[in-house]
Amino acid sequence: MHNSEINIKNISKVEGNASLNIKIKNNKVQKVKLTFADAKRFFEQAMKGQSIQTQPQSVSRICGTCSIAHIMGCITAIEDGLKMKVSKQTRLLRELTMHGLMIRDHALHLYFFSLPDVFKKDSILDFEGEEKEYLKDAFELKKIGNKLSSVISGRAVHPRLPQVGGFSKVPTKQNLKKLVPILKNNRERVLRLIEIYYNAKADFPKKQKFSSQIGKFDFLTGKAPKEKNKTELVGALARLNRNKKNLHKNTKKDAAKYLKIFPSKNIFHNNLAQAIEIMHCIDSSIEIIEKNSFKKEKLKKIKPKNTIGIGRIEAPRGTLFYQLHLKSDGTIKKGKIITPTQHNQFNMEKDIKTFAKKNLNKMSRHDLEHEIEKLIRAYDPCISCASHFLKVNWK
C-alpha cells in the first residue's frame, strides 16, 4: 500500500479527538495543521469480500452521530450499481429517516456545542435563568428527531429497518399520525433558534466555492452537478446557498426574513442554515405523513452482478460519497468512502490560518484560541472537536 493512503483519516469517525497545531516563526503564522487523532479503523479494508446485504449495518459503525447517513449512502451505492428501482413508499420513508437525523444532529450541534459560544458560557451545564429555556427547546427538538428516526427506522443510532431494496418493517399508520402534532407544536422552538443565530454576531467572510446536491431538498435524490473547484465547502451553508429555493414552502414563508442572508460566504451562517434546515425537515415530514399512506411491502430482490455503484447523499455535515465495486457472488470487491469532513478539512485549515494571521497580534493567546475554536465549531466537523476538545500546541 502506498503511503499516501495514510491520509485517509475520515473513514474512521473523527468526532473523537481533534488537535490543532499552529507554528509561528518570527511572530508570523507559518503552518496550521488540524489533526483528527482517533485511531484508524480500516472500514474500506474490512468491506472487501463482505456481503452486500450486511454492508449498510457495518458502515453504520463508522459514525454513531450520523450512522443513518452512512447506511443511506451505502444502500444508494449498492442500488445504483445493481440498477435497482425502489418504490415511492421506500423513497418517502428514507426521506423521513434523513429528516429525523437532521433534526437530532443539527439540534445537538446548535444547542450543545455552539450555543454556549453565543451566551459566552463554557457549557450548557452552566446555563442559568432564561438560557435554561433554550435547553428545554434543545431536548424537545432532539426528542422529535429521535422519535421520527425510531418510528421509521427502528432506532435513531444504527437503525436496522432500512435495507437494500426497501424497509424490513413499515411503520403503522397510528404511530406515524402521532408524530404530526408533536412536529407542529415544535415549530415555534425552531423559530426561536433561527432568531438566535440570525442575531448572533459572528462574521468570517471569505471567497470560496460551495458544493451540494441541487433540486429536491430531500438529502437523497437531488442532482449532483459536476464540480471543477479545487476546494469546496459542503454542509448546510452550501445547501442553502445553492438550493434554498427548493426548501419546503412553509419554511420559505416563515423563514423568509432569514433566508435573505443566503447565499452567504460567512461560515458562521452555517449555524443559521442548520437551524433553517431543522424547520424544513419538520415541515417536509408533516407533509409526507399527512399526504401518504404506507402499507406492508416486500423488499426488492437483490440480483448481484459485477458492477460499480455510486452513492452521493447529503449527510448533516455535507456531501457523503460511496463508491462500491460489487461482485456477482453478492460481495463487495472494494470500496471508497469520502466523508463531509474530508471535504471541509482543507477549508478549515485555510480559514484558521487566515484568522490567526489577521488576529495574532490583536488578541491574547487565550482569546485567539477561543475564537479559532468557535470558527471550527461553525464548520461542525465532528463531535469532540465541536465540543470544546481542541488542544492547541503553540510552537
Place this chain on the structure above:
Amino acid sequence: MSKKLKIGWFSFSCCNDSTIVFTELLNTNFEKWMKLIDFQYFPMLKKKNNLENLDVAFVEGAIAKESDKKRLKQIRKNCKRLIAIGSCAVNAGPSGQRNDFDEKKKKEIEPIIKKLKLCKKVCALSEIVKVDAQVSGCPMSERKFVLILNKQLKDFKIIK
C-alpha cells in the same frame, strides 16, 4: 450544596454511538441528573475538564493506540470505579475489526499500523486495566446504563 457523584466520560476508538445515546438520555434526565451528578470530565459538553479524583469513569471505545494505553491507565488511577461502555470497550469490536482480518488484509494495513503507532492488536478495556462493571450493546443499552448509573448513585451514597 449536597454531595454529587463525580463522573468522567471518555472515548477511545469507536464511533461514539454510546455518547450519542447518552445525549439522548439527557433529553429526559437532565434536570434530575444535574442535581445528582458533577460532570467533572466531559469534553463533549465542556472545555474546562478535571480528571483528578473521579468517583466513576465511563469509558467507551477500544484501545487501538499505544498512547491510548497510557491514557487509560491514567484514567484508572484517577477514578474509584471504571465502567466499560458499549461493545468496543467491552469486546474491542466492531472498531477492532482488523484483529480478525486475514493475512492478506493484515499485510495491507501493516505500514499504516506502524506509521500511526497503532497497537498490533486492538484491545478491550479489561485487557489493559481493571474494569468494575460494563454496559454492553452497540450502541450501549439505555436501560442497562440507567440501572448501572443508579447503582453508582446508591453505592456512593448520593441517593438512598
